[in-house]
Amino acid sequence: MPLSRRIHKFLEKTKKKKVDKKNEDEDDESDAAIKVQERLRKKVTNLIKKQKLPAVRQIVEGQDDTKPWNQDAKAKVGSHLIELLTQSAYIQPPADQLADCPPDIRPAFRHSFKTVVKENKKTGRRYGVIECDPLVRKGLERTAKHMVMPYMPMLVPPVKWTGYDRGAYLFLPSYIMRTHGAKQQREAVRRTPGKQLEKVFEALDTLGYTKWRVNKRILSVVDRIWTSGGRLADLVDRNDVPLPEKPDSEDEALLRKWKWKVKSVKKENRERHSQRCDVELKLAVARKMKDEEGFYYPHNVDFRGRAYPMHPYLNHLGSDLCRGILEFAEGHPLGRSGLHWLKIHLANLYAGGVDKLSHEGRLAFTENHLDDIFDSADKPLEGRRWWLKAEDPFQCLAVCINLTEALRSSSPETFLSHIPVHQDGSCNGLQHYAALGRDKLGAAAVNLVAGEKPADVYSGIAARVLDIMRRDAQKDPAVFRDALHAKALVNQVDRKLVKQTVMTSVYGVTYIGARDQIKRRLKERDVITDDKELFGASCYAAKTTLIALGEMFQAARAIMNWLGECAKIIASENQPVSWTTPLGLPVVQPYRVFGRHLVKTSLQVLTLQRETEKIMVKRQRTAFPPNFVHSLDGSHMMMTAVACKKAGLTFAGVHDSYWTHASDVDKMNRILREKFVELYETPILENLLESFQQSFPTLSFPPLPERGDFDLRDVLESPYFFN
Structure with a gap:
């Protein structure tokens, strides 16, 4: 309550x-x-x-002697409230309706039943649905100003965290962890002594105390584009795709083709509707907050210990639109280093390969495009629109405006900048695995060691895949069946083909997952038109990519396998995998089999899901390696946040992307490297194994994987570790 x-x-x-x-x-x-x-x-x-x-x-x-309602009571009350809504909410007749016509009054919401049949199945399932009248739906995507958004950004600093449900918002219920109903996880956090969680509390308070404001110039540009129908800078088109006309023919093939097109257009329009509502919600918050001097985002964590703002719509974890509209409320003088980093930041946001250059190369890119930058700042929509070519257009425009104002001022180095400058990890999951395994080869591939320019792990894997395919293409197809696939793919291998598979390898991507990812990339290129050939080529490319990954990141693969084996042993005893993060946060994996529970309400019979005592063994095993690494990257970010606060820096974080003022980037870079080394100088895997052995003394766990001889302190001198 x-x-x-x-x-x-x-x-x-x-x-x-x-x-x-x-x-x-x-x-x-x-x-x-x-x-x-x-x-x-x-x-x-x-x-x-x-x-x-x-x-x-x-x-x-x-x-307070009030007892909380159980799930059944909530379902019954909620259903009755929906029933009252359907009975009392009506659409007003249009203003231009003729006086002598009966008023066009109809319910705003309807409750009905639909049967959904899945592909390749004869029988379907019957669902109750609440449908909006088309006028209501249209109104919702036109404006979100009437939407109730309880967890808005705060105008005063959030309440400091002191317990599971004590902190953040002044009056709204606030919980330090998003448990999504997982009872065991919730109780584990509740039982943890406050002293043990002090570092987590301090980190969340630090993130929550960062003061933001709306960048009015960017909001003005967004409003102009949106009013004109969207379609620019990745904003969705505000108009629907018109439905194709039915052909005046009895030809079955033509009619089938028309039905397929109608289905495809309706799907596209549903997606557009969803995106339009999303944009409206973000803009409604921005318009509401634009005249405020500043505001704050209370933070909490997910079950792995990753921090998130509690307000869901306009926040810095969001899209380029959100990030472009937001800036730090407090401005800092740029100084010489700040001007340097602002130019690099612009090149990073422009991307398109520019972000893979050395720092000097990125500076040169910005210097060579000053005319385009000035034109973008002066005439965002009337000029050459250079900023629209950027990968993150609204953020790029914000930096164009800021840099233009600084360079035109009498003293650029004393110019106050509010722009958050990002430093991003290089395939951060693999960076954590390389540090865990002290893996020299893996460390070099993901910038844990110094280099003249950033190492690009995706290009590195693509090069290995190409080498394997060139060798395979020389083989006899009669002996080696994939030789033909190798020949067909030799000219298709690039970083884009393998990027998604490399990224998701940290999350335990399977062979089938990798095959589907590569198949989508090949289909986009439309080089292999035969479906059977496309499938075979995708299978071969996926297998080859996973081999290349295994060769380059042997230590990472060994640690993933070890974590998976430990999880399998624990889950086979019908116990969830649990551990404590380096900052003292208890984590319990929530994957259990759900049971069905029927509740009869005034609206319909509802089927509710309930956790059972049975553990999902496979899910516990496959999810543990990525969840464990996420708990480590969350710890690194929190350690950096607290250290930055103590050093007097403004800090914001998005998992593996750390933000501060341009003038403070050098200080933040030093701190985040020191905290990474500090994190991995602790015996993380040894502590994990010891905790498993203490919790399950009768079980036998595999020995720790062998570690390499990579020197962690090399990270301190690596300019592209985060860049």
Whole structure:
């Protein structure tokens, strides 16, 4: 129950008792009890006046005897509220309706049943659906100003975290972890002593205390594009694709083709509708906050310990649109190093291969495009629109404007910049594996060691794949069946073909997953038109890519396999895999078999999912390696956040992308490298194995994988570790 409701209930309860005592001759309660209630009421009232909410919460929660509703009660009340909505909400008749016509009044929402039949299945499942009238749906995508958004950015700093449900928002229910109903995970965090979680609390408070504001010039450009129908800078088209006309023919083949086109267009229009609603929600928040001096994003963590803003729409974890609209509320003078990093940042945002150049190459790119940058800043939509060619156009435009103002000022180095400058990890999951395994070859591939320019792991894997395919193409097809596939693919191998598979290798991508990823890339190129040939080529390319990955990242593969084996042993005992992150946060993998539970409501019979005691063994095994690495990258980000705060830096983080003012990038770079080394100088895998052995003394776990001799301190001197 929200705190405001609890306070109201407490005040009413104590007030009522006072009145009862005055009006009745006999009362079951003693004078002493009444006086205690009166004193408590007075104390709470005074604390509210002094805005001491934590103390109010403690008293009120101690007096609250309300029991939470169970899942069945919530389902029944929720269904009845929906039923009341369908019975009472109607569409108003249009303003231009003729007076002598009956009013066109119809329900805004309808409850009906639909049967959904999956492909290749004869029978379907019947679902209850709530449908909006088309006018309501159209209105929602036109404006989101009437939408209720409870977890808005805060105008005052968030309440500091002190417990599982104590911190962040002043009155809204706030929980430090998003458990999504996983009872065991929730209880594990609740049981953890506050002292153990102090570092997590401090990191989340640091992220929540970063003050933001809306970049009004970017918002103005976005509004102009959106008003004109979208379609620029990755904004969705505000108009639907027209449905194809039905052919005036009895030809079955033509009609089938037409039906397929109609289905495809309807799917495209549904996606556009969803994207338009998403843009409207983001813009509604931006317009609401644009005149505020600054605002804050309270943060919490997912079950692995990765931090997220609690407000879901306009935040720095969002798309280029969100990131372009947001900037730090506090400005810092650029200084010489800040001007240098602002230019590099612009090249990184432009991307298209420019972000793979050395720092000097990126600086040269920006210097060579100053005319385009000035034109973009002066005439974003009327000029040459150079900024629209960038991979992140709105962020690129924001930097174009900032850099233009700085360079035109009388003293560029004293110019106040509000732009957050990013430093991103290079295939960060593999960086963590290379550090865990002290893997020299892997470390060099993902920039843990210094180089003249950034190593590109995707190009490295593509080169290995190409070598293998060239050798295979020379073989006799009668002996080696894939020789023909190798010949067909030799000219198709590039970093784009293998990039998604390399990225997802950290998350335990399977052979089938890799095959489907590569098949999509090949299909886009339309080089192999025969479906059977395309499938065979995709199978061969996936197998070859995974071989190349295994060769380059042997240590990573060994650690992944070891983690998976440990998880399998634990899950086979019908126990979830659990561990504690380096910052003391307990993690319990939530993967259990769900049971079905029927609840009869006034609307329909609902089928609810409920956790059972049975563990999903395969899911526990496959999810553990990526979840464990995510808990480590979350720890690294939190350690960096706290250290940056102590050094007086403004800091924001998006998993493996760390942000600060341009003038402070050098300091942040030093800190994030030091914290990475500090993290991996602790015996992480040894501690994990020891915790497993203590929790399951009767089980036998495989020995730790062998480690290489990579010197972690090389990271301190690597300019492209994060860049």
